[in-house]
Amino acid sequence: MRVRILATTDLHMNLRSFDYYSDTPDPTIGLTRTASLIRQARTEVQAEGSIVLLFDNGDSLQGTPVGDLAAEQVEKPHALMQAFAALGYDAIGLGNHDFGLGLNALNRILSQAPCPVVCSNVHQSGAASIWQDEAVLTRQIEAEGLPTSLKIGVFSVVPPQTRNWESHRLNHDVRVDDILVCARKKVSELRSNGCDVIVALAHSGLGSADATPDLENAIIPLAGIDDIDAIIAGHTHLTLPGKSHVGLEHVDATGGLVHGTPVVMPGFAGSHLGVIDLALTGTEEKGWSITAHCAELRPVSGADPAPEDPSLVALFSDVHTATRKRVENPIGHTDQHLHSYFSFCARDRGLAIVAAAQASALRQNLKGTAYDAIPLLSAASPSKFGGRAGPRFFTDIPAGVMRMRHVADLNIFPNELRAVVVSGDHISDWLEMSAGVFNQLKSGTQTELVNPDRAGHNFDVLFGLTYVIDLSEPPRFDAVGQLANPGARRISDIRFDDRPVTAEQRFVVALNNYRASGGGHFPFIRDAEPINVPTLSIQNVLKDYLADALSTESLGQGPCPFRFAPMPGSLGLLKTGPKAQCHLADIAEFNPKLTGTDAEGFLQVQLSL
Structure with a gap:
């Protein structure tokens, strides 16, 4: 059996491939482009009978002017929830910034979710939460001509610091547990519940390798917990696999492995789609076990850029137009x-x-x-x-x-x-x-x-x-x-x-x-x-x-x-936007010299200190 896991994270309401601050298109971002990658990645494996699961890893609801408008339009369906439905998401996690909307607005928006909303370590007091502690997804397939099923357990965690960062919105209404303590508990419960595969939606980055309390970026020790089969990381807006995490202990940054567990961190604003492929074999006596895995990122821009998905462009048309009109007010x-x-x-x-x-x-x-x-x-x-x-x-x-x-x-x-x-x-x-x-x-x-x-x-x-x-x-x-x-x-x-x-x-x-x-x-x-x-x-x-x-x-x-x-003879290399070359007079005191652009497109300016 083969399982393909697709993942987005830190969308921050970048629905269209558009920069609302400059009122110009931006081909490097946008769920409309990620959607094209999602459809392609599904098509590649569905014909051979693979199970495909699609997850979002939080910080999806806040971050752009279109997000502000969508949150205020209480009488209208939320555009992102409509998109999650159109793309067939199987579960969504939450991130720390999602709680910045306040619990009333967050619960109202999440009530429109087309799939389970999972947040395992945040507990709301005094009222039932819209989100749940876990999700168990059962998928029916044929293996060697015989019908069978696979149970996928999903849990989700956010940094415990969320309680402090969003205290102006949360008051005393929530408790946020330690990521690792929560994860160990959920993994045990999901395995006891008969889950064959466990996926962690971890709105957290790669930081300390030590399992200390209240880690904000806990992915490395999280991956060391037995029985977690795949991890979707996020929060820091970096990428994995990729060079961002080269040299970290227990991390194979090129292969997207942490403690041998496949991990993807799909960037920011829809810049990448995370893909994890799992190969499983099973017997009646021992059940399913993972025999091979592969992790990769697919960027929306680059040598072969992803086009905007026409159906999502149409879906976002009204809120996109209304946002552009609102932000033009002088x-x-x-x-x-x-x-x-x-x-x-x-x-x-x-x-x-x-x-x-x-x-x-x-x-x-x-x-x-x-x-x-x-x-x-x-x-x-x-x-x-x-x-x-x-x-x-x-x-x-x-x-x-x-x-x-x-x-x-x-x-x-x-x-x-x-x-x-x-x-x-x-x-x-x-x-x-x-x-x-x-x-x-x-x-x-x-x-x-x-x-x-x-x-x-x-x-x-x-x-x-x-x-x-x-x-x-x-x-x-x-x-x-x-x-x-x-x-x-x-x-x-x-x-x-x-x-x-x-x-x-x-x-x-x-x-x-x-x-x-x-x-x-x-x-x-x-x-x-x-x-x-x-x-x-x-x-x-x-x-x-x-x-x-x-x-x-x-x-x-x-x-x-x-x-x-002053540091005579010392040179600082500043990486900045290409349009900075129009404003070099602002830093004339540093005798700036342009040294070209790097692989990511940053203009490199040499400064004499």
Whole structure:
């Protein structure tokens, strides 16, 4: 018997092959293109009698303007649920961002699902969940001319940090269990229930090889659990099989094997289809066992690009048209080109506007309180910076009319405004963690500037301060906020109002709920004093600021808050979008030199530090 498993993950409501921020087609993304690969992969094996199963691995419901509109249209069928029905999905899992819709909206949308919705380690209190702990799929086939059946057990897990990241939506309504503890329990139950094959939909990436509690990226120890036969991974927007995970312990990145178990991680936004083929043999006495397996990814773009599926294009037509119309609404004006091509080395004007909008809204809400007299800062990080999402994923807004789509282009996440009080010591740790996105540079050598293993949205810039980043030092903190190099200090000369910041000096900082709730593992958050502020969407705050409905804010008006310590003879290689070459004057201080594009299409710019 042969079983083919097809998988998507991290669609983030990229239904069409279209970029709503720039209002242009994008051939590298979109479920309409992945759908063509799905139909082809089915056709290849169905004629020979193989079982074909199709799964989605979560973070499908949020992430683009079309997702926002679809979630609001309560009287209409949800476009993605219709697509899952049209494509014949067998089960869908959930991801952490799906819970950002709030439980009411999430349950309403999932009630339209055409197949089981599985989320094994998230438990809703006080009410029955739409999702279920597991699914058992029974498929009838003929083996050597005789009718028989196969039972496939499916469970699904999300990072336990979801409870904190989405706390502004979930309140105390859910409990999220440890991934590995849940997985061991579900595997035992599914085997006891007679399942021949067990598939894990794991909205998690490849991180530590050790089975420690509360892992966010738990795929490696998860694959080491006996009796899991195939894993769909996700969350980090990387790919497997592929070079993204070369060198990790217990991982065959070329073959898509982790502890010998086939694993696929199909990228982001419909960029890839994951395919796992299993060959099984069976006897009446011992049942079915897997004798061979193969894992592969199929990209929607490249030498043989997948066309858009006409039936899905038609299905999405109304919501696509309505979204384009809505995001064209004018809200303001900009005299300067706003882009994020150089967010990691120079002033990002768009990021400065986000910081100014946050500060303006917060000042308004702190008037007359005890916090009004404390100096105010604003923390913002780039939300479109290339990285795992590819060379097209940058903010790029020309001078002129600002439209609703530009608001989302500046801040793509549905975050809310938060505020904390921190000390000068906290500020130092905050900036050290932020500077961890950079590689250590050495004199006389060229090194890639940004560490691809660090998330770019964790590069917080603290507007209202000035400070120096010394890249001759190693990072003080590792990616999960643990002290890695106690003697290292990349950050120096932190100043407020041109005076050195002292260890005990207090600041109010405007920031988003993701960071305030511990997202990114920043060490300062454990000791920060939260300030109660009204529920305010940062996108709405930004819209009001651009429409002059909020007071003009001085934060963000000056030069770039950070600068690099001089390192004569050291060269940093910045990977950015190809259109960055039109804006090289913005980084003239680094004597930029173009060195071509890499295999993924990123423009490579050599910077002299």
